Amino acid sequence: MSQIYQQFAEAYSRGSYPEFSKWVLTLLPSLLEKYSLPLSGRLLDLACGEGTFLEGMLLNNWQVTGLDQSAEMLRLAEMRLKQTGQPFHLIQDDMRNLDFDNEFELVTCWFDSMNYLLELSDLERVFSRVFRALKVQGGFLFDMNTLYGLFVRWQQQPVYISQDHEDLFEIHIPSCNYEKSEASLRIILFMRDPQTHQWNRSEEVHTQKAYPMDTIQALLEKVGFQVLDRLGNLTDQSPAQPDSGRVWFITQKPA
């Protein structure tokens, strides 16, 4: 299993990152309604992370399953979801091993998690396993960083400080490999031990790959999905453009 999102998990949950899930949660009901996708039932959130999205969906009466490869992210998700007092299911696994058949009304995967799949064959494998996991007419919604997102937006600042607190300091250093269509983020963390007050340094390198939007769409259609929309902005629901930093796919398993 990959070693990312271990030390970084706690910093992630303390940072502004979970705001992304909160924002998606506010927009999702209207999106599901607009595209006539299921409004209730069983949800599978791939790469669920620390569980903010699952928590919101659980509180909106969805039956939730979360899958993530990081034990630390899942530990945080479990703590969060237990507080709701409702049943939930968490799985530690690589999403490439997804193995469900005709079980979910909705599958989601947010905040560039699909960009961690560094081979086109892995993307196709996950898409086809999601297709199999969905019930007929179920929806599959996800976002990805685009080529523009990774090679222009990510590279705008050579170094930046993502968090600066009394006990936590987080620095990001981006770089990119055009030949491989990959960009990496070197995340350097300093966290103060609450007992000894000593600073501990750790580092994770997060590599993401971007794929042309047409390639992603062609793969989705190849495994059987109907692509209902390809948005560049979730708030105004405008179509994705070549200079959109992120693309949102709204897809359905047809009847």
Ligand SMILES: C[S@@+](CC[C@H](N)C(=O)[O-])C[C@H]1O[C@@H](n2cnc3c(N)ncnc32)[C@H](O)[C@@H]1O
């Ligand atoms: C940017 S975080 C997003 C977490 C959550 N979806 C959110 O919106 O906050 C990326 C997540 O993807 C997970 N991840 C990356 N590659 C994965 C894989 N191949 N299988 C399962 N989880 C993966 C990481 O462990 C991490 O929790």
